[in-house]
Structures are given as C-alpha cells and as structure tokens.
Amino acid sequence: LGGSGNDDEIHFYTDYSTETWQDRWENDLIPQFEDETDHSVNPEYAGFQGDSEERLMNLIQANDPPDIHVETFYTAADIWAQGMLQPMTDTLEAVEDVNGDINVETFEDEEGVVSQGDTFHVSHGGYTNVLVYREDIYEALGLEVPETWDELVDNAEAIDDSDEFDTARGFATQAGVVGQSRELFWMFLYQNGVDTHRMADGGVEVWVPEDEAIEALEYLTELAQYSPDPSGLNWGTSLEQWVQGRVGQMYHVNGWAAGVAAAEGVDHIAENTAVAPLPRNDIPLEESYMTLPTGNGYMVFEGGTNPAGANEFIEWLYADSVERTASLFEQEPMRLLPAYDDVVTSDAYANLEYFQAWPEHLELNRQIQEEIVPMYGQNTEESPTTGAEQYGLSGYHYADMMNQIIVGDAAIEDALAEAKGQAEERLAEGKELTGGW
C-alpha cells in the first residue's frame, strides 16, 4: 500500500482522508470497485496544508504522478497550465447524466476551465464562501446578521467586548501565509465591487483597483483587532478556534465548522453555527464579484500509469446512481456541498445517517444551496476564468501581503503594490505556460 505499486494499479491521491473517509475507502468503496472490475486501487491520503503539496511534488519530480489527484481546481492550476492533466469531458458528462447538471463555478462558462471544449476536473462538491456566525451569540447580544462591512465590524466589536462570551473573539481574520488569507482578501475585493483580474484587449490583466483594495485592506486591518492571532489562522486552525468557541464570526466555506463541531461532540456549537452571505461594502448586489462555489474533486494525470482506470473509478463512484453519489457525502457531510443539482434535493441525501441525527445541518446545506449560491455569480460575464488567470491565482503573493499588513507593520500601499507586481509576474508566467489564454 502507499506510494509505489505495481503498474496498472490506480494510484489515488486524495485529501478525502479523515478517519471515516479512510475507513470508507478501504473497507467499502475500493473493495467493491475491485470486485466489480479488474482494477486495483492504491489510495494515498494527503493532509491539506503544505504536506500534501510537497508529496505531490515529489511524485511529479519522480516522474511518477498519481493517477488521480483530488483538490480544489484553481490550486492545481499550475499543474494544469503545464499540460499535465487529462481531459475528462466524457466522464463529466456521464456523471451529469446521473446526478444532474454541475453547479460549481468553473463549469458555468464555456470559455472557462472547460476550455477548448474539454473539461479537466470532475467535482465531488463545491465550496461556497460564507460568513459563519454563532447564532446564540447574536441572539444574546441582540445582533443582526450583517449585510455591510460596517455592521460586520460593529458585530465583531460587540462580541469581542462582551463579558458573557468572554472567550469568543469578534472575527477570525486569517492572515497566515497560506491559502485562506489570500481568499479572504479576494472575498473583500469581490464584495467591494472589483476582482483580481479582468479582460482587456482580448486578454487577461491584473485588476486590483487601488482605492477599493486599500479600503478592503483597511477594513480587514480593523477586523484583525478582534481576531485571535491572525498569523496562525488558516483553514484548519480557524475551524479549531471555532469549535473551541473562541470566535463569534468568521469567513469560511459552507457549514464545515458546524460539521467539525458535531464530529467533535461540541453540540452547543454545532447547533448554533449559522451561515450567511458575506457582507458587502455598501455596494448593490449586482456589483458584487462573488463567485459561484469552487469545485473540489478529481483530476487525472496524463503521465500516470493507468489514466483509463482512473476515469473508470471516478465514473463508478459518481455515474452509477444518485444514491451512491449521495452516499459519498456521509463522510464530511458539511465540508462540501454536492456539485450536481439533483443531489442535495435527493432523498438519498436527506436520508444520510448524519442528517437524520442533525436535521438542522441538512437545512443549513439547503440554505446555502438555495439562498446563498443564487446571490453569487452576478458578474460572471466580466470576471474572466482563463488558464492564465487560474494560474495567476495559485501564487501566495496576496497571502504574503495580508501577512505583511495585518501581522506585520507594512504600509498598506507598499505591500499592495508589491503584491500586484508579483501578481503581474505570475500572470505573465501563466500566459506563457498556457499559450496566452
């Protein structure tokens, strides 16, 4: 088991790797698949920060990439941009036939990731960016769900100051040099009516208008006063803080925080975790650049040892029946929302053991799917989704900038200018790799 194996084994590198996932893969899904086909599957689990990337790099450098890699698409954009992924259009079609249309962002636009007529990603689920907040705190302090940044800041201050919730801070402002802090910055750009890139002269260019960006960063800096140590916050640690009841509001994805709280048996937090659209900065909804959910799922390496088998495995998982697809959400039901229209509404999904135990969490997921997602994606026409742009997004320059400004004492203007410079370099690199597209 693990890294190397015999030649036609399907090497499956996944970050669906909690203990429950591992159990499911090894004792249920994989044996069943192996029984039904001639293939054998060799699963390998990745953590989700740093380590997994390092391991993937090792595999690629050894010219022995895995057959299947599971990740959020844009984070793997550099791999894709270098032409190392296999098209999966047929597989996606087969999956859509069973589960309904895909509803995560990358597949909305024919000119987007589904470039040149091909799809390179079969999503398992989508991440919707939301404001996570504690219902009980709001209630106790008489707070309203914020719609603007000012309201958000006020709430943060109120929570921070309250004696009743002594340990809870106002807002988790992620500013580590890792993925989440760059996304927090993007979200604030989107909700201030701008984006990171735009189309100009038929090509993509970096577009981070200074005024809007500075305003966003100023708000973030202000919010950081009400945050537990911003430099240590990332996807994992902010969940941790949440479960420990140390924050009252934060930026995160889906109802994941509620799920972790439930899994850890911290019921009062699991019950009181609520989500809302991320607040905007006094702009009308139509001007928001908030994107549709980001797809997280399967990619197949062209250079793997058994790409055909890999596709077969993915089809077996997702194109068999809605029931099987829904059943794949039994593990981590709150982390990802199904990426296909028919799944969330299916009985099979509603009947998952987890939702039987936590009906309010089913409601929460449906709320995201039915209320929040429709509010996003207003500006998809103007917001480009090209190879070079996706590549440009995968760098850590904005994370660095957030860190410099919020944790360090860098001047906002300087740090922003430097980050933009790097963004431009990165975009140029992306264009070179993808042939200008």
Added chain:
Amino acid sequence: MSTPTETPSETETEGGTRLSYETRDRLYNLALYGSAALFSAVILFPIYWMVQNAFTDSQTVITEFSWLPSPETVTLDNFSVLAAGAVPRYVINTIVVTAGTIVVVVAVSLVAGYGMARFRFRYKQSFAQFLLLGYMFSPIVLGLPLYLIWSEIGLLNAQIGLVIALSSISMPFAVWLMWKYIQTIPESMEESAWIAGASRWRTFWDVVVPQTKPAIVACALFAFAIAWNDFTFAQILLPSQESTTFAPGIMRLIDQGGYTSWGDIMAVSLLMTVPPLLFAYFLQEYLLKGFEVRTR
C-alpha cells in the same frame, strides 16, 4: 595558623569583607539547591502540564485554566485516543523504526569505530572530517533527492528505508564516539586474546564489544533521539498511512480533523515521553560514561 595574621589567604587577599566560611558554605548550598529547584521547575513544568491535561476532561482543557487538576474533571478518557484509529499504528511504527535505527547505528558504528581505533590506514582523519561535513548542509532541500533515490531503489514506505536514512545521519557522531571510546580500551586486552588463539573477529566480539557498553548506550541514546524525534525524513520517506511514524502521523491527524483536541494530544504526548524518561533514568550512568570525551 593560630592567629589570623598568619593566614594571609584568609584576610589579606579578599579584604576584611570576606564572609566566614560557614556563611559562604550556606550561601553556596542555597544557590545550588535553588538552581536545582529552578531548572527542575522549568524542565518539569511542561511535563507536569502535559500530565495534568492528559488526565483532564478534554472540554475542560480548552475552556478552563487551573494550576491543579480538580477531582471532578479528572478522567482517563483522553487515553482512548491511544487505542483508536491510527495512533497505535504510528506508535508501533515509531518503535520499530527506533529499534531498527538503534540496532543499525550501534552495529555499524561499533565496527567502524573499532576500525578507526585499531587499524592504521591513510585518509582516516580526512574520512572523519568528511563525515562531519555532512552536518553542514541544510537538510530541508534534501527531501526531494532522497525521495527520488528511495523510490528508485524501492525503499519508499519500507521502514527499513527510514531506518537506513536515520542511521546514516546518526553516523558521524556515533562513529566518532565509538572511535574515541574504543581508543580508551587497552589494546593489550585484545592482544592477550590473540595470543590465546582467538581470531580478530572473535576477539572483537568477546573482548571489545562487552567493554564498549557505555559507548553503545550513548550511541543508542543518540540514535534513539534522532529516530524518536524524526519528522522530516518520515514525512518524505514513509508517505503511506500504514508505515508512517508518530510525528508525521500526529500532524496528519491534527490536520485532518480540522480540529485539535488538546486533551488527546497531551495524552499521546505523555505516551511518547515515558520511554525517553525510562531510558534516561536507567541508563544514565552508562550514557555519561559513553559521552565522556577525554580531553587533555
């Protein structure tokens, strides 16, 4: 001697302010035991804290602060993590790798140290220096080449592969230690065995090895520290869940859950702290003897 004027060392050199001998003695003991108390507190406190929280209800751990464990919240529940999921596997793997590393390091360095101490060959000194040079290269960029080499020779995910890697980074120090130690064993003991008809190998085994015990313990301890500690190598060379060791394993666990239960972590930490404590308690005499580098 009978009058102060005859004892210049007492009065003249230090002036009249010199404290009486008894007072100085008392002050010295105060400083000594004070120091001992202070550093034991500094060293012991984190361990105490670990123990205290390992036995405290995991919810209490993150919400309440208390200097002493309170009877209501004392629990053994945290230790259930030791039986759950992958933790036992990690621990067993760590033990296997550590034991393997100790065996390889001791065996190889014993032979090499013997050779260095007893045979005359050219470039011996250069060889020793060359070994130490290896310590000067930052190990963090070595992951990739190691990975490539290991996958080439099929040692990935094999605990023996990690054992080899860890052994060789323990090598410079271990060989040096053995070398210096064996030099202190009189050669005449071996010679008398040769004269009795024992072959070189037999002599090594019967005469040298038993007397090298302190150095063996010291090398074993050093290898133990390296293997028990190792995070980086295990992370790179044992990617699979089944074969990996404690340090990367626990980091994965922390990552995966998206949530750290401090109670559980303290319980696991306690488990990983006990073997070194036993090692240090029972073998310290040997160990110190083994580390004794004769200076001029």
Added chain:
Amino acid sequence: MTVHIDNMTRVFDSPNADRIVAVDELSLTIEDGEFLTLVGPSGCGKTTTLRCVAGLDTPTAGTIRVDDRDVTELPPQQRDVALLFQDIALYPHMSVRENMEYGLKIAGVPEDERREHVAEAAALLQIGDQLDKMPASLSGGQQQRVALGRSLVRDPSVFLFDEPMSDLDAKLKRELRPVVQRITDEIGCPVLYVTHDQEEAMTMSDRIAIMDDGELQQAGSPKEVYSEPTNDFVGEFIGQPAMEFFDARVESANGTAAVSMGNHTVSLPATAAELEGYVDSPVRVGVRPQQIGIGDPAAGIEAEHVLDEPLGDETHSIFETEFGDVTVVTHADFDGDGDTDYGLVLDESATQLFDPDSGVRIH
C-alpha cells in the same frame, strides 16, 4: 622447544621524521626449560623484543625461530605462546573463572575439562575461592595471580612475561616470585621474562640478558653478570645499591699494578702485564658498596658523612667525596656523624677496572 632470535632489528618510524631503532641486531637463544630474564632501563627495547617473539609485532629484519620453525611472520594466534602483560589486561566483564578459562575456550576444550584445569591452577595460585568474583573486586596481587593463572592453564610452548610484577609492592613481589618460578618449572618451556627490577632478575633467572638502547650488553647467569660484568653499564645496573665508580689512573711498580684516585692509591690483584695498554692511562674503578669499608680519613678516600638509611639488618650510608656522593653499605648500628671525617677503604680484591671511553671491563 628452543627459541632462537637471530639478528633481530625493529625500527619504528616516528612521527617527527627520525627513525627509532628499538631493537638493534639482537641475537639470543632461549633453551628449552630455561628461564631467561631480559633487563634494562626504560625504553631499551625489552617490550619490543617480547612483542616480536609473541607475534604482536614483526621485526624489520632478522628472524625468530622456535626449534626449526621460522615464526617471524606468523600471527600470534598460530604461535602457541603465553604472554603476561605489565598492565595485567584482565577482561573486566568476565569473572575470574571466565578470564582464566578463556584461552581454553578458544581452543575448544570442553567445559568440564576447562573447569578442572582452572581449579588446578587456581589452587596453585591460592585463588581457588575467588573464582566467581569479578576482577575489579580483587586486590592488585590477586589480579596478578589471575593473569598468571590465565596464562598457565594453557600449557603453552613459550612463556613470555612483560614486567608482570612492576605494579605490585615489594611484599607481594616476594610472595609471587616463587610461585612464578614453580609454575614455569612445571611447564618446562622456554621462559622469556622482562623486568627492569634487577632484584627480580637476579633471584628468578637461569640467565640474565641485559639490554641498553636496543643492544644486548651481556647475557649470563646471575652470578656471572654480578661478578663479571662485561662493561660498566652492566656493573652499575646489576647489584643493589648500585656499583660506585671512581675516576682513576693505573700505575705500575715492579710488575704489580695499582690505581691512584685523587691522593689515594689502591693496589690491584692484577699484574701490570694483565693491564697492558692501560698503564698510566685513566680508567674507571668500580666497587660495590658492600665492598667499601669505613676507616679514618688517612686510610682511604676522604669522605664527609651525609645521611644514614638504616634498613634494620644493615645501613646505607651516603658520603660526600671528591668523586661525588658515594653509598656504602655499613652495619646495622652504624650511625654517621657529620662532624667527623671518614675514609672510604675499597676492598682491593673486589675492585673492577673499566675502560673510561668504551666502558668495557678491563679486568
């Protein structure tokens, strides 16, 4: 078995470029059953010689034969010698018994036979009750016995000792000497015994070989080397307290010879003819302190009393003379007096003459 050392030389390359000739063309034969002692000052090459015979070192030139077999290049394992080191070298991790039977174990002797041999040797050495102890808990003398026992259980064909007693005190030495002699007698093989204690050499040996600076000076029975040293080095080295030397000049009158030292003259038993070539030349006169009498200043070499060292049965008295300090063995009750002047009277018949340059004994 007989050991023949022929023209053996051993040269060491020293780190600071000049070579050290530790043993210089040494030729020596040790007969079967003979107890030959090698004595000499520190660094004269005794240990080196022994190590070459044992096979722990290889001569640079020359050969070593045991009977007719050339063993010069043989490794120690194949020589069947027993060697007892100065620093004992008992194995600290083995019990006394294990130490003693180690050689037999290596030779593959079965357990019970080993026990028997060990018990026998232990009885002889009076350490029968120590067998299960560890060496560290034994006294120095006991350790030495164990080391001795370890060698002798093996019944070797050559027995080598390298200052086996130099770490012991006088009493223990005296106690062990007869034990060693008895044992080597019993085994009956050639014995090469190194020491720098000339008392040990005198009392134990069939023959004594005296070395200096890598070269053999004289080999002969204890009496021979005591009374007929080939040169002044041997004369001074053998005998206790050491022989005293006086610078003198040979004078001849009517065919009888005499030596004059300072303003004192001693007539010699030798005729002038026997001293051919030395008449009127300077010589060194050697006399043992036992052969010097004390008289009044006129009768002998004028001397001032310095110190008495009473030993109970005799006294060593030290006098200052124009030839330097001279030790004289006086009777037990002698009690020198710094105020009186004495004269040292040499026993004429016991004087020996040495060439002042080469040191060779003339007569």
Added chain:
Amino acid sequence: MTVHIDNMTRVFDSPNADRIVAVDELSLTIEDGEFLTLVGPSGCGKTTTLRCVAGLDTPTAGTIRVDDRDVTELPPQQRDVALLFQDIALYPHMSVRENMEYGLKIAGVPEDERREHVAEAAALLQIGDQLDKMPASLSGGQQQRVALGRSLVRDPSVFLFDEPMSDLDAKLKRELRPVVQRITDEIGCPVLYVTHDQEEAMTMSDRIAIMDDGELQQAGSPKEVYSEPTNDFVGEFIGQPAMEFFDARVESANGTAAVSMGNHTVSLPATAAELEGYVDSPVRVGVRPQQIGIGDPAAGIEAEHVLDEPLGDETHSIFETEFGDVTVVTHADFDGDGDTDYGLVLDESATQLFDPDSGVRIH
C-alpha cells in the same frame, strides 16, 4: 607546630550494611620538625588518617589539634597543610610552572615572588629545565618531582605524603628519598608520611607508626621497631625478608629458659623468671632470616632446600621445614642442593618470643 591526633575514629557506612572502622581510636603526636612515617598493610587506614589531618575527611570521633588549635572540623582551605598524593594529581592543563606555583597564586603571592620560589624548588629537584613543559610530556619520576615541588614551594605548616613514591621504580625511589628528606628538613614542619613500603619507612623516618586494621600497633624509631617490635605483626611487617616464626614451647631448667620446637631446642638468653607465666606454655618464636644459620640436620631444625634467590651480595634461600617454608639469608655464593638435608640454626641471642594468642612480644 605540633600535630596531635587524639582518639581519632573514622567509620564508613558501607553500602552492604556493615560499617567499616577505617581508623580505630588512633592517638598520635607529630612533633615539630619530626618525620613520622605511617606504615601498614593495604586498607589499614593510613590514607584515611591522612585525609582527616588534611581536612578532606572528618573523623567520626576524636580530635585533631595543631598546637592548641582544634582543627577537627576545619575545611582543608583553612589548615595550611601540604599533601602529596600517591597518584600525583598534577593538573594536566597547566604547565609544570603553573602547577608548581598554583598554591602560591591562590594565596595571592605576587608573580615575581612566585617565580622565585618555583625556581628555587625546581633547582632543588633538578627540574629547572622542565618548567615550561606540560606534565604529560614528563616521565613518571619527573612528574613526581613536580608534585613534590608543588607542595614544597608553599612552606606549609604541616606536610603530608600519601605513598608519594609507590608508582616509581626502585632506582627512582632511592634517588628521590634523600631529596624528600632534605626538603622536609629544611621546611622543618611536622611531616606525616604514609607508605606501605617498609624500606622507605626505615630509611626516611624519625619515627615509624605501624598500623593494622585501623589500630596503631607501635610507634617508635626505626631501630626500635626493628629490634623491639611490640608484637608479632610489627615483627613480621618490619624487616626484609620478613621475620620467620616457629611454634614452640617454653621449657625451663635450672632457671634458664629454652624453647623446644619440634625436636629441636634453643636455649634463651632470658631467665625462666623473666618468662613467668609462659613456662610450659606454647609461644611463637620469631627470628629474622639474617639470624638463621645453616648447618647439618642434626644441629638445627631439619630443612629441605627448595630455592635460592641470589642477590649478588647475598642469597635468599628457601627451605621447607615442619613449620612451613622458611627463608634464610645466606652468603652470596650459597648454592643449595635439594638432595642434601640441612639444619637451620637459630641465633639464640636474636630470638624473640611472642604470645601465641595476643601476639604481644613477651621478651
């Protein structure tokens, strides 16, 4: 200055429960300028006594006074003693000079004065040219001189030596002995010198104190302890070769006493009256080997010749008798013959009688 040791006892708790009485109610006075030697077998408590005097150890009971000052509990720093260890203890990281001047430096003596003292001592010890070397590069004898020098530059008020020469060979010992004596004479303070080499004790001391098993056996001048030992232990310990003992029975006839041993009788110089209480009782007869003559079997104790140890000027011959092995000092040319029977003739005037139970000398 005078050192008084009064009723001093030092008890050690040994790990295996039984206490070791290292020194048992020892009382001893060392006069100013006196050279007192403490001898005794290994483990008899010599070192312990010395360490207590130096302040490195504290007596369990009893007191130590220097003149009238009670120093029993004083730390060594405040005693102004000099102590020379058996194992030298030179500091390997200091040069010879630094080693020698260390005590002065501690005492705050200025640099140039220190140099002067050291130069003086070095000249006396003939190591003037070694001052800048490191101890490791010196020979054993030289190291010992340095150690000696380190102590003597200090001009202490008590001088203590713990077997300072036991690691040296006989020649070096003989060379250093006068040096030590001269130096201590010059300083003129009380000297307590520990050795287990009785020759050293005899030759150097003003007085010898013999200890056994923690207890003082006798203290007296060398001649006194040699010729009038208080008990058989002292008799055997002092003198070389050791006194021989024979089990005997006192017989009295006409007021003169005799002892019969086996079927041989020796008449005594003592009268029966002097031996009151021992007549017809068993005693031990002690005779020094020098006082035993060799005759034919009928004339003395029947003896079989075992071994000769020729020393050049005399021979030690060992005989087997019904009383065990007996060593006799014979003349240089004596050459025993195992086939002939001999008789050992004791010199009547030199016999000493000891109580067989208490060992105390009767006469």
Added chain:
Amino acid sequence: MASETVESTATADRRSVRGRLGLDGEALRGWATVAPVILLYLFVAVTPIAFAIYASLFEVPLLNPNWTFTGLSNYVEVLTMNSFWSSLWLGALFMVGSTVVQLLVGLWIALVLNQLDRGQRFLTAVAFTAYLVPTVIVVLVALFMFDVEVGVLHIAGSTLGLWGERTFALGDQTWAMPLVVLVGSWKFSIFVTIFTLAQLRAIPDRFYEAAKICGASRWEMFRDITLPRITGVLLIAVLLRAVFMFNKFDIIWMLTEGGPAGATTTLPILAYRTAFLHNDYGVANAMAVVMFVFLALGAYCYFRAFDPTAEVDT
C-alpha cells in the same frame, strides 16, 4: 649474514611498497570496517547533496519534471534577494541566541547536577528527557501553553504585562523570535548538559582535593580546574549546536511557520518556502549551497580560532 641482509631488505621493501599504495592488509581491513558507513553516507548524504548542488544550476518547477539549465542565475537571484539577507540576519540571530542560551543553561544545569548529592539521578533523568522528547511534542505542548485562553505561559506572561491579554505571544512580532529560541533551548540545552556532565564526572576528585589543600575557594577551583577541563567539550558542543541551530527547520516551522510577518523566517524556512510554496526548487538549492558555504566558512574560522579538536585527544 649476507643472505640475511638481502632477505631483510626484501622484506622491508615489500612492506614499504604495500605501504605506499596504502593497501596493505591492515589498510584494507581498516577500510572494510568503515565501508558500511561510507555506503550509508553515500546514499543518504553525498548523493542528495550532489543532486541539490546540481539542481541549483537549473530552473526546476516542482510541479513539472522538466528542468531548464540556467547556470548561475539562481545564485544571482539568491544573492540579490532582499529576503535572503534579512533571513540570513534572522538566522544568525537565531543561531547565536540559541547557542548562547543553550551553552549557558546547559552548562549551568550540568554544573548543578554534578554538585547535587541528593536527587541527582532523578533530576538527571528528567533533564535528559527534555532532550529526548520529540520536537513535535515540544511544539504541541508549547503551542498549548501559549494558547490565549488556557495557556499557562500566556497567562503568566500577560499577568506580568509582557504581552496583552489577548495577544498570542508566538504571533507577536517582538516575542516570536525570543520565544522560539527559548522553546528550542528548553529541548536542546540538555545536549550541552550531557556532554559537559560526562566530562565533569571524569574530573578526578583529587584535583579538587589538591586545590583545596592549596586553599582554593570554590570559585578558584571552578576557574582553575573545572573550566579548563571542560573547555574542550564546550568548544565542540558549541560548534555542533551552532551548526544544528543554523540549519534548524522543524521546530521553527511547526511553531510559527516563519511568522509572524517573517519575524522568524530564518534561511531554512526561506529555502523551504521558496521550494515548496514558490515552487522554485532550483533557487532553494542555490540558497542551501550558499548557506553551506557560509557555514563552512564560519566553521573554518571557528576552527582556526579555537581548534576544538586539539582539546580532545585523538
């Protein structure tokens, strides 16, 4: 006699020829004994280092196995990089700070342990345990103890007014570096202790006794006997510690990931970031090579200045 001479010179020649080739039986056996070490080292150190040096001449996108040769340009990039020089400074700070603290604390603990006559065994064991506890655990416990809500050290620090009640000390720019040094020292000081204590125990009592007799006070004994006797090992321990700390990665990474805002980004952290976050393996290797050169130079100067091996008998 004549034939003897011939024979003996022949033997002498035979020896010297073999000797000159360095391949007589003795040398062969010598090399055979160290062969396993060489083999292991070849695998685990030499080859990877060679590989890294080689890679430093290429542009290596980690997520693509195709390398482009770029000569020394990676080196130019490293040497002109601002972050390189600031990390070098931070790294030097970390190295010197850690080494000094570890030396002092380690020495102090060793001296105290050596003097204790009660509880020595237990305290020694406890001290050694600190060295043997895995770094991961030290880090986890440290993070727990600095936790803003229940962390005992956090509470202690904020009560003393060192940092704010809600400041995560390891996330504070002023405190991060000192605390990382201290946490590291908690674990690694004992390395110095082990060496020193072993050495202290080997100093014969009689050295002190001789000094006492001379009237030396405790301080004088320490200065004149203890210190000179342990300088040798101290010099070696300092060298080893400095080298180890200069290359230290795991404990910093796990505690702060080089943060906050780069306050603990030492060179190894920077190299790691460059390799795995910026996917610039070639530059990272160039960085490692430059670090190696600095370190080797530093060690060389250290050797020239103190020559620690001269203090230790070979």
